[in-house]
Amino acid sequence: MSTLRGAPAGVFELKRSSSGQGLQVDKERYTSEEDDRRTSAGDLPQGESEYEEEEEVDETVREDMSKLEDTFPGISERFRLINRIGEGTFSTVYKAEDLLYNHYHNDWDIFGQAQEREQEQEEWDNPPSKRRRVDGASGGRKKARFVALKKIYVTSSPIRIQNELELLHDLRGCKSVCPLITAFRYQDQVVAVLPYFPHTDFRIQYRTFMVADMRHYLRSLITALKSVHEHEILHRDIKPTNFLYNPDLKEGVLVDFGLAERQGSEYSSPCLCSHQNYVRRSRILSSYFSKNPPANGLSGGYPKADSRPSRRANRAGTRGFRAPEVLFKCTSQTTKIDMWSVGVILLTLLGRRFPFFNSADDIDAMIEMSSIFGTRRMKTAAAMHGQIFETNLPTIGEKGYSWEKLVKWSSCVEDLTESESQATRLLAGLMELDPSKRLSADEALNHEFFTDPVLHDVEWGGNPEEGSVDSEEEDEAGEDEADEVAML
Numbered sequence: 458m459s460t461l462r463g464a465p466a467g468v469f470e471l472k473r474s475s476s477g478q479g480l481q482v483d484k485e486r487y488t489s490e491e492d493d494r495r496t497s498a499g500d501l502p503q504g505e506s507e508y509e510e511e512e513e514v515d516e517t518v519r520e521d522m523s524k525l526e527d528t529f530p531g532i533s534e535r536f537r538l539i540n541r542i543g544e545g546t547f548s549t550v551y552k553a554e555d556l557l558y559n560h561y562h563n564d565w566d567i568f569g570q571a572q573e574r575e576q577e578q579e580e581w582d583n584p585p586s587k588r589r590r591v592d593g594a595s596g597g598r599k600k601a602r603f604v605a606l607k608k609i610y611v612t613s614s615p616i617r618i619q620n621e622l623e624l625l626h627d628l629r630g631c632k633s634v635c636p637l638i639t640a641f642r643y644q645d646q647v648v649a650v651l652p653y654f655p656h657t658d659f660r661i662q663y664r665t666f667m668v669a670d671m672r673h674y675l676r677s678l679i680t681a682l683k684s685v686h687e688h689e690i691l692h693r694d695i696k697p698t699n700f701l702y703n704p705d706l707k708e709g710v711l712v713d714f715g716l717a718e719r720q721g722s723e724y725s726s727p728c729l730c731s732h733q734n735y736v737r738r739s740r741i742l743s744s745y746f747s748k749n750p751p752a753n754g755l756s757g758g759y760p761k762a763d764s765r766p767s768r769r770a771n772r773a774g775t776r777g778f779r780a781p782e783v784l785f786k787c788t789s790q791t792t793k794i795d796m797w798s799v800g801v802i803l804l805t806l807l808g809r810r811f812p813f814f815n816s817a818d819d820i821d822a823m824i825e826m827s828s829i830f831g832t833r834r835m836k837t838a839a840a841m842h843g844q845i846f847e848t849n850l851p852t853i854g855e856k857g858y859s860w861e862k863l864v865k866w867s868s869c870v871e872d873l874t875e876s877e878s879q880a881t882r883l884l885a886g887l888m889e890l891d892p893s894k895r896l897s898a899d900e901a902l903n904h905e906f907f908t909d910p911v912l913h914d915v916e917w918g919g920n921p922e923e924g925s926v927d928s929e930e931e932d933e934a935g936e937d938e939a940d941e942v943a944m945l
């Protein structure tokens with residue numbers, strides 16, 4: 458990664474070759490030229506001009522982009538800002554055209570280069586003389602190359618920003634992980650430059666996914682995680698908006714390493730879960746709670762002025778996607794926390810509900826979890842991390858429910874198809890309370906769901922006896938029914 462320090466003048470010249478001098482870009486050009494919200498099904502990779510449409514850019518977005526250009530005066534010579542494409546907790550992301558693409562080695566551009574090779578092959582097979590000339594189809598303007606400019610909020614701590622950029626740098630070349638092209642800074646404003654990846658909004662696609670689509674989605678996501686985990690890095694924020702999936706390519710890229718960390722980088726005493734079983738058992742048996750069992754099965758509450766130091770653990774992540782050990786404040790969290798979140802995505806897809814979990818805080822999240830797992834398994838899970846789980850909510854049973862039952866209830870179907878049952882078995886392996894028993898990325902990729910898939914697939918709510926149907930009809934039917942269920 459090269460770091461371009463943003464400076465009031467000439468900073469981009471550091472990397473600009475002399476032939477780039479002519480690339481003066483009119484600021485107003487970013488207003489309407491291209492469709493940058495390609496978030497519907499059918500998105501294509503960079504530079505597919507048939508998808509480029511005129512679009513009005515909102516006034517606030519224009520102001521925003523103009524401010525970015527004021528902060529980095531040379532930016533217009535390097536990037537043509539197009540639109541704001543994301544507004545997260547930590548950053549605003551803009552789509553821009555990379556005007557100096559051809560001045561650099563672009564090893565990161567796996568998709569763009571693959572397309573180029575295909576095009577070259579086609580030109581080789583059909584030399585220009587034999588081809589019918591179509592207006593604008595040959596010669597002239599170079600293919601537009603797009604990037605995503607992630608403007609990290611100045612309120613983010615420098616250590617956090619450095620961490621994100623460093624981890625992305627370490628992960629360069631990993632399949633399905635969005636590479637970092639470069640980054641630049643002016644005072645406290647940092648901008649990371651990433652390749653723009655056209656993708657479909659998860660909220661649009663999840664209801665239309667057949668099991669085969671889920672398989673492509675998950676294979677790509679888990680492949681990304683396999684490489685991340687091999688580097689002993691925890692992403693910590695696996696959720697649909699951080700995995701940009703393109704259904705045409707059947708590939709996605711993992712983004713947003715803002716909360717990522719290296720495994721074991723938290724300096725606190727190891728959690729009970731990292732000890733051998735016998736050590737764990739003896740510690741639990743010698744605890745105050747075990748020696749003074751509460752009468753009638755429930756403890757008398759908790760001390761008002763608890764003098765014990767509160768337990769601290771990294772709880773970074775997004776509500777609804779946090780693994781149980783994160784909620785139990787485990788101090789030895791591993792890459793398995795990401796696999797739980799993958800399970801939540803699969804549950805969303807199979808259950809046809811997004812968000813599946815909708816808790817206001819961690820206590821709520823634990824209640825949601827215990828409604829599924831039941832108190833018995835929650836107590837065991839808590840004890841593993843040296844915690845005590847108790848609830849007197851009458852709606853939470855002791856035994857909990859099977860995943861199969863839950864998926865059926867949630868998706869409002871009477872029976873699961875064979876392929877859904879197979880996906881549900883993968884779900885059980887991912888949403889395992891005990892992180893040591895939960896599937897790793899590598900194990901998940903070797904699950905029968907990927908290695909020996911049941912290919913018989915029917916649209917959601919269709920008759921399990923019927924095979925797949927024509928895709929257009931299937932999409933419409935799927936969406937209508939999905940709306941009905943979403944409103945329940």
Ligand SMILES: Nc1ncnc2c1ncn2[C@@H]1O[C@H](COP(=O)(O)OP(=O)(O)OP(=O)(O)O)[C@@H](O)[C@H]1O
Pocket residue numbers: 542543544545546547548549550605607635651652653654655698699701712713714715
């Ligand atoms: N390379 C990219 N290509 C296309 N869109 C992108 C790219 N990177 C980010 N985005 C868009 O910007 C959004 C926010 O990006 P990102 O998750 O990196 O920022 P964030 O501020 O950490 O977000 P949040 O806090 O919501 O997770 C993404 O959900 C996506 O829609």
Ligand SMILES: [Mg+2]
Pocket residue numbers: 545698699712713
């Ligand atoms: Mg994000």
